[in-house]
Amino acid sequence: MTQWAWLEKPTKTDNWAFGVRVVLKALLLFALVNVLFALLNPLPFLGQLSLYNTVLPGRERLPYGENSSQSYNLSLFNIPAMFASHELSAGKADDEFRVLLVGDSATWGWLLENDETLSGVLNAENLSTEDGREVVFYNVGYPIMSLTKDLLLLDEALNYAPDMVVWLVTLESMPREKQLFPPLVQNNAERVRDLTGTLDLNIDPDDSRFVEPDFLESTLYGQRRSLADLLRLQVYGFSWSATRIDQYWEGFTPLTRDFGEDLTWETFTDPQDFSADDLTQILAFDVLSGGIERVRQYNPTIPVLIVNEPIFISDGENSDLRYNFWYPRWIYDQYRDFLTDIAEQSGWNFVDLWESVSPEEFTDSPVHLTPAGTQQLAQSLQPEIIALANGN
Numbered sequence: 001m002t003q004w005a006w007l008e009k010p011t012k013t014d015n016w017a018f019g020v021r022v023v024l025k026a027l028l029l030f031a032l033v034n035v036l037f038a039l040l041n042p043l044p045f046l047g048q049l050s051l052y053n054t055v056l057p058g059r060e061r062l063p064y065g066e067n068s069s070q071s072y073n074l075s076l077f078n079i080p081a082m083f084a085s086h087e088l089s090a091g092k093a094d095d096e097f098r099v100l101l102v103g104d105s106a107t108w109g110w111l112l113e114n115d116e117t118l119s120g121v122l123n124a125e126n127l128s129t130e131d132g133r134e135v136v137f138y139n140v141g142y143p144i145m146s147l148t149k150d151l152l153l154l155d156e157a158l159n160y161a162p163d164m165v166v167w168l169v170t171l172e173s174m175p176r177e178k179q180l181f182p183p184l185v186q187n188n189a190e191r192v193r194d195l196t197g198t199l200d201l202n203i204d205p206d207d208s209r210f211v212e213p214d215f216l217e218s219t220l221y222g223q224r225r226s227l228a229d230l231l232r233l234q235v236y237g238f239s240w241s242a243t244r245i246d247q248y249w250e251g252f253t254p255l256t257r258d259f260g261e262d263l264t265w266e267t268f269t270d271p272q273d274f275s276a277d278d279l280t281q282i283l284a285f286d287v288l289s290g291g292i293e294r295v296r297q298y299n300p301t302i303p304v305l306i307v308n309e310p311i312f313i314s315d316g317e318n319s320d321l322r323y324n325f326w327y328p329r330w331i332y333d334q335y336r337d338f339l340t341d342i343a344e345q346s347g348w349n350f351v352d353l354w355e356s357v358s359p360e361e362f363t364d365s366p367v368h369l370t371p372a373g374t375q376q377l378a379q380s381l382q383p384e385i386i387a388l389a390n391g392n
Helices: 002-007 012-040 043-047 079-084 118-124 147-160 189-199 224-243 276-282 285-298 329-346 371-389
Strands: 096-102 134-139 164-169 304-308 349-352
Touching: 043 079, 043 224, 079 147, 079 224, 096 118, 096 147, 096 371, 118 134, 118 371, 134 371, 147 164, 147 189, 147 285, 164 285, 164 371, 189 285, 276 285, 276 329, 285 304, 285 329, 304 329, 304 371, 329 349, 349 371
Parallel strands: 096 134, 096 164, 164 304, 304 349
Antiparallel strands: none
């Protein structure tokens, strides 16, 4: 009856052997997929695959958030994914004059709704150029102070055909030691190194703060959190598109107007009269000039406007010594003078709007504005932008 052997019930040994083979094959396949993932590094490509600007509308600012369940937002380090979720990734109209607003959390719009941010306020003005193109502003600001973080995002934003760049800066973004502080910078080491080499920036490519994943951390298993973040960004998009909520807060602590007599700034405990060489060593002006050069490399006809953004100016106790809790007057005045000088010597388009917003229109930091404060800034900035857009 051997011809009917296939009808016989398999033995326990056969079952066990079959199970072992299945498990071994699964482990081998899992290992192979992980090795291929580490070798190919598909995360930048996967970041470009997005429901935004197709199924979902594009976000009006780059994703950033710490309480995702309430803000329908999250922070991630995949720059292509960040921009794929942004309205900037949508097609550019033939009659559009596209302006990038680059900067810190004040530009991003901390404690502001989307229509209250600088880009939202400027877009509401329905500006146009002399040749009839509609001026459209895009918010590519991002929280955490660092010119290098700004440059990293500006470099990616150049892929989306801008016609002008407006870069809002302040002293707090310039100390050299703060350039690699943002996690977004630390987790994009290769991008920063490429910019450092191309633009000859004074940044140590071997700085220990750079995140360098080893082989295991580069595998599918090691990158499971990054992959989950890509998926969560898409899922939160449905709640965001229905509510337009991308930031959540419960009040804030207003700025203090009174100070002690302490004049410390960074590591300097006493006022110092810095030379131009001193400030060049302390502050990352090379990153600012590198950003302007990067735009010129992309298209030398694109104007870049550098804006010294408004700060809170106190009138309280010891306000003759400090403008606010960030800035003793002695260092901020030197910074302003040097920024003005280097802008003039370098032929930059530059405007100093440091005192263009009323002190009562600041919220929880020396640069975060109320909706009314943003309106004041927009009114001061608008003529400068239109003049450049028209080639004046």
